[in-house]
Amino acid sequence: MTGAHTAGPTEAAPQPEPEDAPQPPPQRRRRSLAWRIGTPGVAILSGALFVISAADSRGTDLRPGRYTDLAGLVEAEAAEYEEIRQDLEDLEDEVDALTEDVQTLGVTRTRGRIEVLRDPAGLEPRTGAGVSVTLSDAPEENLDEAVAHDYKADRLVVHQQDIQAVVNALWAGGATAVTIAGQRVITTTGIKCEGNAVQLQGVPYPQPYVIQAVGDPDDLMAALDADPLVSGYRSDAVNPYLEIGWDAETEDEVVAPAYDGLLDLRYARPVVTNP
Structure with missing residues (x-):
């Protein structure tokens, strides 16, 4: 008689996973607290600096070149002045034309x-004999020597x-x-320093400055010699x-054109208050 064979319990062999099975996501390393706070802070600070720079520059370069195009500046200012002066002449011609129509004794x-x-x-x-005086800045190479001998730079x-x-x-x-x-030059002419140029009636002129006068040359030269300044x-x-540059000489003929600038005078009036 043949007995039945009973098999004991067995462990199932692990089955290989299919190649297209989804893989578990990698574990992300948590960033430090300083990194999480610092990054937004830097971004905010950078944005603030951009805003401040834009406000301060007003659309211009915050780091302009050391030297500006003085000739271009003078030309632009002179052109603007000439345009305004032409408008003034047109208005004055219109006023003169209207005045011609008014025929009263007054x-x-x-x-x-x-x-x-x-x-x-x-x-x-006006045209006639006179003098010509030229003023100019001292040579740039004199600056170090002048300062070394205790002369102020503005004297150059x-x-x-x-x-x-x-x-x-x-x-x-x-x-x-x-x-x-x-x-x-008339009684209302204003002379004003503006950077390394001098403004005359609102228009900048670079050095050298040529000053001419109509009059007796001997008297004019004597007046220059006698003036303490x-x-x-x-x-x-x-x-x-x-x-510093100085040159003065007599002229047989000096031409002084008529003043053609603005003639309007503006002045302050005291405020009158009731007692």
């Missing part, structure tokens, strides 16, 4: 007085007070007309450590 007398005062006011051209450049001193001396010498850079400038001109 208007006629006033126009007569205006014609008499045009020449002394500088609104008529022409200032508005230097130009004014020459003009005032020429008036004192009997000048009947004075020009600066070819522009007629001009004498101080001339002392710096002969100083070997400064050598």
Whole structure:
């Protein structure tokens, strides 16, 4: 009699996973707290700096070149001034045309007085003998030597007070007309330093500054020699450590064109209060 064979319990062999079975996602390493906080902070700070730079620059370069195109600046300012002056002339011609239509005794007398005062006011051209004075900055190579000998750097450049001193001396010498850079000087002419240029009636002019006057050449030269402010400038001109530019000579003919700038005067009025 044959007995039945009973098999004991067996372990099932592991089955290989199919190749296309999904793989578990890799474990991401958690970033440190400093990294999570610092990154947004840097982004916010960078954005703030961009905003501040844009506001400060107002659309311009925050790091412009060391040297600007002075000739281009002068040309642009002069062109703008010329455009405004042309508009003024057009308006004055229109006013004159309208005034011609007004024929009253008061208007006629006033126009007569205006014609008499045009020449002394500088609104008529003048030509005659006179003098020419040229002021210019000292050579750049003199700067180190001047500072080494305890001279201030501003003594090497022409200032508005230097130009004014020459003009005032020429008036004192009997000048009947004075020009600066070819522009007629009148009682309301303003001379103002603006960077490394001088503004005359709102238009910048670079050095050298040529000042001419119509009048007796001997009297004008004597007035320049006698003026203490001009004498101080001339002392710096002969100083070997400064050598600021100075040249004065007589002229057989000086042409002073008529003043053609703005004639409107603006002034302040005191406020009147009731007691």
